[in-house]
Amino acid sequence: MTASDSRNAARHAQAEQWLVPTYKPQPIAIVRGEGCRLWDADGGEYLDLMGGIATAALGHCHPKVVSALNEQASKLWHVSNLFSTEPQLELANRLLAHSFADRVFFANSGAEANEVALKLARRHFHDAETDRTEIVAFDGSFHGRTLFTLSATGQPAYREGFEPVVPGILHAPFNDLAAAEKIIGPHTAAILVEPMQGEGGVRPATPEFLEGLRSLADERGCLLIFDEIQTGMGRTGALFAYQQYGVTPDIMTLAKALGNGIPIGAMLAREDIAQALVPGTHGSTFGGNPLATACATAVLDELIEGGVLEHANAMGKRLGERLDAIAASLGPDKVVEARGMGLLRGIELHGPAADVVAGCRERGVLVIPAGANVVRIAPPLVIETDELDRGLDVLESVLQSVLG
């Protein structure tokens, strides 16, 4: 095929011309997906080891989610939160039954879920008539692109040119409890942390760090918020990563895999805290939309009752073992380390991840970077052993040739 008959090339040119240039999309247009496979506009087939950035947990076009969406699409699309709807309550019921939380607020994205979590923390202490307004977050974190969540994001490059940021946010080094201890004080409303940093390089928190933050929050009277937008929904091997750590937050946020790709976010909180958001304090036109919540309900049912969670746990172990073996065979001159939990893992290189991402794509396997030097692997949780092995064989050989 010449470049001029390539539909991928034509679409890529349009993307470059028409879209606000915040993304530098890869030079293929994806037209269809099924399970762990994707097809581009020229018929090229890919094995998906990135799942729409840790989102397509059940794989692409999972039949149960497709039928939940179709069924809801012919029943009711949208009435706003001025009415309750059954799909929203079904989802709330499941999320609360399977987590520490007593109440949930539905949003449309991860950033929106974090936005309301941060607003809730401030409002909670406002009602208690304290002057706790500060948020403590961590270097290397990623919490979203609204101004509040961007301000909390611990990567200065994301904030550049958008200052002044939201005041009252302090950053401490990740996994450094002594540093956190120094800045958590009488003005801290909440500590915001990812149990494992995703975008920031696939870095798990140490158990001591999260346990220590829990103790600090209790001793010093502030809230602990876990951003489980990327780690939640079975990604790390449990339904929520906090369960694996045995450290329960006061507030938790979810998005990415919650709807298997349909836009939805959620903020879950304990009863006494959630009470601060009285009528009129927050809202969302689309939040909890029937289409989105019907999909998310199907996702939870499949994860829990359909056995996907156990499968993901087994596949996660295999992925971890194989990445360790790849790291060992390439050696410390090429690989810094392989790390992660469950089916969210990264391999940090002495070299740019982008070259490896492109090399894998050319050989029909999709992976993504997490920061400049980390190749992130976050396949659908339903991936089978032979698919995973085939993908990792390609990754290994691309790593050998790119880093060679």
Ligand SMILES: *Cc1c(COP(=O)(O)O)cnc(C)c1O
């Ligand atoms: C992706 C992500 C967000 C932002 O979610 P959006 O849906 O892009 O707004 C926030 N926190 C974490 C940990 C994420 O991975």
